[in-house]
Amino acid sequence: MKKKLSLTTKIFIGLIVGFIAGLIVNQMPESYLRDTLLIKGIFQLVGQVFLRSIMMLVVPLVFITIVNGVLNMGDVKRLGRIGGKTLVFYMCTTAIAIIISLALASLLPPAAGVNLGNIDKVEVVTKDPVPLVDILTGIIPKNSIAAFAEGNMLQIIAFAIIMGIGISLVDKKAPTVRVFFEEMNHVMLRLIKFVMSFAPVGVFGLIAKTFGELGWAVVVPVAKYVGLVYLGLLIHVIIIYGGLLKLLAGASPRIFFKKFVKVMSVAFSTASSNATLPLNMEVTTGELGVNSNVASFTLPLGATINMDGTAIMQGVATLFIAQAYGIQLTLGQMLTVVLTATLASIGTAGVPGAGALMLSLVLQSIGLPLDGMGLILGVDRLVDMGRTSINITGDAVCSIVIAKQEKQFDEKVYRSESKTK
Ligand code: ASP
Numbered sequence: 001m002k003k004k005l006s007l008t009t010k011i012f013i014g015l016i017v018g019f020i021a022g023l024i025v026n027q028m029p030e031s032y033l034r035d036t037l038l039i040k041g042i043f044q045l046v047g048q049v050f051l052r053s054i055m056m057l058v059v060p061l062v063f064i065t066i067v068n069g070v071l072n073m074g075d076v077k078r079l080g081r082i083g084g085k086t087l088v089f090y091m092c093t094t095a096i097a098i099i100i101s102l103a104l105a106s107l108l109p110p111a112a113g114v115n116l117g118n119i120d121k122v123e124v125v126t127k128d129p130v131p132l133v134d135i136l137t138g139i140i141p142k143n144s145i146a147a148f149a150e151g152n153m154l155q156i157i158a159f160a161i162i163m164g165i166g167i168s169l170v171d172k173k174a175p176t177v178r179v180f181f182e183e184m185n186h187v188m189l190r191l192i193k194f195v196m197s198f199a200p201v202g203v204f205g206l207i208a209k210t211f212g213e214l215g216w217a218v219v220v221p222v223a224k225y226v227g228l229v230y231l232g233l234l235i236h237v238i239i240i241y242g243g244l245l246k247l248l249a250g251a252s253p254r255i256f257f258k259k260f261v262k263v264m265s266v267a268f269s270t271a272s273s274n275a276t277l278p279l280n281m282e283v284t285t286g287e288l289g290v291n292s293n294v295a296s297f298t299l300p301l302g303a304t305i306n307m308d309g310t311a312i313m314q315g316v317a318t319l320f321i322a323q324a325y326g327i328q329l330t331l332g333q334m335l336t337v338v339l340t341a342t343l344a345s346i347g348t349a350g351v352p353g354a355g356a357l358m359l360s361l362v363l364q365s366i367g368l369p370l371d372g373m374g375l376i377l378g379v380d381r382l383v384d385m386g387r388t389s390i391n392i393t394g395d396a397v398c399s400i401v402i403a404k405q406e407k408q409f410d411e412k413v414y415r416s417e418s419k420t421k
Contacts, residue, residue, distance in 0.1 A: 026212050055274065086302075090306040255414060315337060353381070
């Protein structure tokens with residue numbers, strides 16, 4: 001009898017076949033077949049069709065689910081409480097992530113053997129930090145339609161919350177609007193399911209293209225850096241996320257990872273928290289038992305501001321660059337790194353490569369030369385895939401913890417067999 005493969009298994013197969021195909025193609029001599037037909041042709045096509053189809057859903061999804069979430073939350077006080085808890089959770093886990101990465105990179109110096117020249121005195125770079133007032137006012141869109149068009153997630157979230165509150169306040173005067181959002185929510189979830197059914201092929205294309213272009217050669221000189229980031233990610237996932245699930249939600253980490261691994265593999269191949277958001281919503285509410293009241297608020301916010309994996313990369317990369325220049329960071333500088341990397345990871349957009357751009361902020365905050373980033377950028381995609389998987393895992397773990405505290409966590413669903421086919 002033939003057993004139907006689950007979506008998770010199919011995505012995994014796509015991932016592995018893509019990886020192998022990419023490495024094989026990378027070894028082929030430069031040719032029309034390799035470069036135009038395969039890497040920039042077939043791999044690019046299937047990968048991008050998949051990626052763009054999910055990205056297409058993200059802006060309306062965030063808006064609709066958050067409006068719906070606010071409507072279902074009942075009262076504004078509850079919204080404030082959940083919002084506050086979520087922010088504290090996100091900031092604390094991010095700070096812990098950076099501390100782990102700094103400790104690791106101090107114990108196992110990743111740049112041993114790499115020498116970018118010595119600089120005796122760290123140049124003080126004067127860069128005006130963005131005033132906090134500007135950061136805060138920037139959350140409120142001047143033009144809400146522009147926020148949608150630019151895909152400015154924080155502004156879209158702010159507008160959605162206000163819209164949700166507005167609809168709640170007029171209550172009986174706008175029943176149709178309320179129902180409209182509820183129904184649109186169903187439509188969005190159905191669309192996500194549809195697009196996700198192409199995930200195995202899409203994942204294949206994305207991974208095959210990445211490895212077809214990169215191959216292994218680029219990795220070797222900075223293998224220790226890449227390895228250390230992955231070690232940091234692993235420690236964070238197992239000890240911190242595993243521990244939080246167990247301690248704060250009484251939930252089995254084993255069940256969590258078994259169900260969540262497919263979301264992680266989509267994050268791995270797309271390297272984008274935003275692109276993973278639709279599937280994350282589906283799995284966190286449908287399989288992990290988090291009520292959509294909570295998830296529809298915590299997940300989009302997390303995809304936008306909670307980036308523990310990115311923070312780990314920024315910590316390791318900063319020490320890597322400092323070591324490569326022969327600079328020993330002081331404790332004060334390390335603390336500055338913890339602070340700026342927390343802020344930088346919050347400011348990192350959930351799209352591929354964004355974290356590496358924000359790294360420049362962290363380097364500048366302690367006066368490290370930006371030239372050192374060259375080495376890191378060469379392998380950034382590889383690191384990006386891993387850190388994005390961790391970024392979105394943090395969002396789901398937070399949702400479970402908050403749902404548990406708010407009595408919005410269905411343990412029966414959490415413990416039940418995975419139902420995705
Ligand atoms: N790609 C990451 C994400 O979407 C952000 C980053 O570049 O660190 O979560």
